[in-house]
Amino acid sequence: MNAELVEETRWRRRASAPWRGFKLGLLGIPAVFVNVWFGTVLFLVTSFAGVLLLPGATLLMRNLTNMYRDLIGRWTGVRIERPYLPDPEFEPGMAGLLRRFVARISDPATWRDYLWLVADPIVVAFTAALPGWCVLYGLWGYFVAGYGGGLITKYGGSDWYALIQVDDGYARDAERVVSTVVIATLFIVVGFLIAPRMLAVYGRWGRSLLGPTEKSRLALRVRQLTETRSEAVDASAAELRRIERDLHDGAQARLVAMGMSLGAIEHLLDKDPAKARTLLAETRASSAKALHELRDLVRGIHPPVLADRGLGDAVRALALDHPLHAEVTVDLDGRPEPPVESAAYFAVSEILTNAAKHSGAGRVWIDLRHERGMLRITVTDDGRGGATLAGGSGLRGIERRIGTFDGVLAVNSPVGGPTIVTLELPCALSSPKTSPS
Template identity: 55%
Template sequence: MIREKARDAVVSGARGMALAVMAWTASIVLSVLTVVSVVYIPLGIGVVTTPTVLTALREYAVKRRELAASWSGVRIPARYAPLPEPVRGGIMGRVELTNALLRDPATWRDLRWLWVDTLIGGGVAIVAPALLAEGVLGLLMGAGLWRPIVEAGGTYWFAFVPVSGQGTALLAALLGCVWLALALRFNPVLVHAHFRLTRAALAPTETAELTRRVEKLTETRRDAVDASAAELRRIERDLHDGAQARLVAMGMDLGTIEMLLDKDPEKARRLLAQARQSSVDALAELRDLVRGIHPPVLAERGLGDAVRALALRMPVPTEVTVELDGRAEAPVESAAYFAVSELLTNAVKHSGADRLWIDLHHSEGRLRATVTDNGRGGADPAAGSGLAGVERRLGTFDGVLAVSSPAGGPTMVTMEIPCELS
């Protein structure tokens, strides 16, 4: 236990030193560059430099968010507004990008955090290594370090202890033990406090978060309405061109059969067989249409079995792992099923993969589905590969999509939908 605490204290001290150095170097430099660049916008110079400086500021803030999560478990959301796409070149492109960056409230939160990090955050972080350093120095004083110091200049003050001999040196060593005890107890707390301060400065306010969610829900509702309208048009087209046409033809055949029953029974028999086949084809098309709207296996057996059935129809070997302790609501299951179906279709069409993997599980109040292939990689949601449509479908349920697809593969697409299982 003591060994683990000592290790944590030393690690936290090193992290505190790193955070203090960053606060008093990178944070100061970026804050000065940002202020100077923005001030010079009316002169035209700032239009050229501001996008570069603010982009560097964003990257620095993102890195500090990552450190907060990995070093202290403090998660800080990043709510940056999307930049204009595509980004134009030339001076007009710089003007457009500067305007977009300065209009984003997250930019001003980042700048506010720079000042907080410099003035307060660095001071909180430096206490952790300072406790360790003072503790070690006190022990060294008790071990005899006081002798050359005192001989060179007289009394040495260690905190409030005037070290002038072996007795006072032992008091300094005792005080050093106190500093070390405080480091064992509080160093991880100090680093955690630094990151909590970072979160207070960087995280969006409740009002800003609520505004963002309203905007997101408005966008996803519009996408859902558009998707529903497109789906209704597809169903109408499929019915008109498929089952409806076959039923009309079958009705005409039955009318002809009625007239030929007495005149030409043999031809009537052939037309009757044709009408029977038309009815079979119309029924098959209606079943396919219903399956496209909501697969029966999804309604009867749930998402796991529906995805397994989907994998069996894939032209390449597909491995499915399901860890679900219950069922989500029907709309969530339907959205997840069709999203997985679209991802599998994309992988088969575009990746050149010869093997696919699907992983479904639920944890921390989120349904997670991951589709992985061993293809050529390079998937881009902005390239019209169908991933953007999947992202819009998930957005209706406040879900998110993450794509990892380096050149050469593999491609891993992960989606998350907030939900609870029954």
């Protein structure tokens, strides 16, 4: 991996940390209004109007807190899962309305969301938003020292900047002006220094309330297993159809043609040996093509280098054939289980294909290592960035595929690059490595 790109990204995130926290603080404004509206609906909950309005008010609150979860994950690095228990299937009429009302009011996540809306405007002001206010206060100090102090006193005003009084004599007092600049600089420096730590604190606060409880985690786990099982079955069925189609259209058709050619050769051996030799040559060429197609098919199912040499050497083979200049770093003390190894290999292959097609990159770095029971793979390119998991992109397909193994995928791809795609799959390494890394 290119250390300079990683370092550049780290410093870019550090420099933008105060503004990210400040924007999180601004979300406290709509939070107050949603909090007031939800509290009003709760006050009416003993009436028919409350029963009618609560599902919609809950949905509004969930939409806002889901936005918080996404932004906290993107701006603080603390990933927060959605904690909500599944809603009952929709039923028309009063019975369906009551079921939905009971389900949402009995979901612990609803009350945790409400507690978040009540407390967050205060908490965010002293955590994530505090560095942004420090930087803004420091910039205001520069303005006061350079121009604002004279402007204030010109119109008969009087103010304080920190412990420094801005009055009639301020603009002529060099000591006070210099002190203002020094204090303003300290505020800015402190703002930038504490911003990453304050964002981390705010992220943990968000996860403590907006994350799933044990009950909802169990329900979500059951739903995830159901979905991943269904996706695995669908993927297996699609792969079988692809194999059948490739066999039918390729090797099978050639083998049928070879059988017909051999039958014709039997009849021509005595009558027209020259024609028979021509057909034999064509049949031999067809057999070579059929063998090549069968090898390609087997390689697409499970590459021989992956079976023989393991994930590290298989990824190196991918890098050698890749159109971009690829560097591979492998730190694996053994081999994952074959299904995990195969999923990781094809995920890396898909990411490299996407990088070649869409990134506009010239170089790509691949890092494979095993840490704390997780196979961690990082693919970095120096392209134009802008990659997302939205829609039906290839990255979303990779996420679904590794989700079968409880794997997760994260994408950090600011516009302008670089793009960093990270995969983590829980696994154990079962045997010594067979090749040096």
